[in-house]
Amino acid sequence: MITVKVTYTVKSEFVQQNLENINGFMQDFKEMKHVPFRYNVYLLEDGKTxxxxxxxxxxxAQKQILAVPSFKLFQERRDASDIGHSHKVEIMKTVDVSTDIFG
Incomplete structure (x- = not known):
């Protein structure tokens, strides 16, 4: 299993647009029932991270998801919004899970 955590902070005036961009690719992700993946997005307490x-x-599975056009468009728009050096990607190793993530 591959687990990836990505965090970034947008400017306050871009939050709503980012939410809409996320909704765009998440709709496409929800239709991809044959691909073994789980993808969650959270908005942190500061309202912009x-x-x-x-x-x-x-x-x-990772390659399939990363190639989805609406996800690529989201990434382009996010990066163009001037997120500065806040973008952080972390690859994590799964130690254990309480339930089968892909079950």
């Missing part, structure tokens, strides 16, 4: 948490069963 986003956390994306992705679980991919394997590298093939």
């Amino acid at each position: 986003f956390l994306h948490l992705a679980h991919y069963q394997n590298e093939a």
Whole structure:
């Protein structure tokens, strides 16, 4: 399993647009029932920092998700919004889970 955590902070005036951009790719993700992955997005307490948490069963699933056009468009718009040096990507190793993530 591949687990990726991405955090970034947008300017206050871009929060609503970012939420709409997220909704765009999440709608496409929800239709991809045959791909073994889980993807969650959170808005932190400050109201402008986003956390994306992705679980991919394997590298093939990750490549499929990263190639979705609406997700690529989201990334382009996010990066163009001037997030500065706040963008952080962390690859995490799963130690244990209480339930089967892909079950």
